[in-house]
Amino acid sequence: MNDLLLQQYRSFLKDTIRKTVDFSKTDQNLGVAPPPIEKPFSNDAVRIDLLKEDSWKNISAISLSEAIKNRKSRRTFLDRSLKLDELSFLLWATQGIRHQIDQGHAYRTVPSAGCRHALETYLYILKVEGLDSGVYRYLPLEHQLLFEFSEERMSEKLVKAVLRQPYPGKAAVTFIWTALPYRMEWRYGLAAHKVIAIEAGHVCQNLYLACEAISCGTCAIAAYDQETIDKLLRMNGLDEFVIYIATVGKVKM
Numbered sequence: 001m002n003d004l005l006l007q008q009y010r011s012f013l014k015d016t017i018r019k020t021v022d023f024s025k026t027d028q029n030l031g032v033a034p035p036p037i038e039k040p041f042s043n044d045a046v047r048i049d050l051l052k053e054d055s056w057k058n059i060s061a062i063s064l065s066e067a068i069k070n071r072k073s074r075r076t077f078l079d080r081s082l083k084l085d086e087l088s089f090l091l092w093a094t095q096g097i098r099h100q101i102d103q104g105h106a107y108r109t110v111p112s113a114g115c116r117h118a119l120e121t122y123l124y125i126l127k128v129e130g131l132d133s134g135v136y137r138y139l140p141l142e143h144q145l146l147f148e149f150s151e152e153r154m155s156e157k158l159v160k161a162v163l164r165q166p167y168p169g170k171a172a173v174t175f176i177w178t179a180l181p182y183r184m185e186w187r188y189g190l191a192a193h194k195v196i197a198i199e200a201g202h203v204c205q206n207l208y209l210a211c212e213a214i215s216c217g218t219c220a221i222a223a224y225d226q227e228t229i230d231k232l233l234r235m236n237g238l239d240e241f242v243i244y245i246a247t248v249g250k251v252k253m
């Protein structure tokens with residue numbers, strides 16, 4: 001391997017870039033208003049209320065150490081649907097709002113550098129009780145699902161987009177996280193990108209652990225065709241693009 005090239009790519013993992021950024025010139029320090037906490041949506045969009053913490057019935061009280069001990073990547077799922085309270089729980093665990101500070105800042109159930117939270121959550125739903133199959137987006141502030149679109153032969157197209165890994169075609173729900181880099185760049189400029197990737201890891205780890213509490217399994221997916229999946233999700237791939245994927249389904253524990 002070309003050593004120079006390796007060093008060049010390894011620098012992404014380092015924080016050396018911070019020394020090169022003039023933070024007085026970031027949009028935050030220039031007084032530009034922060035980008036919205038979640039992507040805006042139109043008032044006539046179809047939205048589905050999710051269940052809140054006090055009405056979850058299917059969440060077992062497994063210990064944290066049990067969840068951590070049992071966690072593993074699970075790629076084979078039972079032919080069973082998730083209940084809406086289970087999906088609500090998984091969405092809360094991965095991106096739920098803990099406390100909103102103002103229009104531009106909110107604490108969530110996962111950490112994020114500078115509390116910028118640069119991700120959005122899309123779901124390809126195949127089997128959730130009471131929901132039609134299709135692509136949805138989680139609205140953390142409202143704790144609702146927004147119906148995005150349905151697409152002919154979506155399972156097949158998704159499998160193709162993840163380089164023919166078969167699980168997303170069979171999983172009850174596939175989580176597809178996108179990055180909106182400007183949310184982080186607004187504060188950190190060119191030092192934004194490594195921390196976005198780290199943030200995605202935190203989100204997916206919460207999904208792994210939360211799945212353990214509802215007899216579900218998940219498997220992280222980072223191998224996919226970028227352009228194909230961005231197109232499939234109907235996004236431009238510039239201001240917003242897919243960064244991480246995870247399939248979820250019921251499993252025999």
Ligand SMILES: Cc1cc2nc3c(=O)[nH]c(=O)nc-3n(C[C@H](O)[C@H](O)[C@H](O)COP(=O)(O)O)c2cc1C
Pocket residue numbers: 071072073074165219220221222223224
């Ligand atoms: C960043 C990341 C990317 C991954 N991408 C894939 C993937 O594309 N396909 C897949 O089947 N598993 C993927 N995995 C799951 C790993 O293969 C799995 O975590 C590893 O084999 C260890 O197994 P365990 O999770 O059961 O401990 C990924 C895991 C991580 C953390």
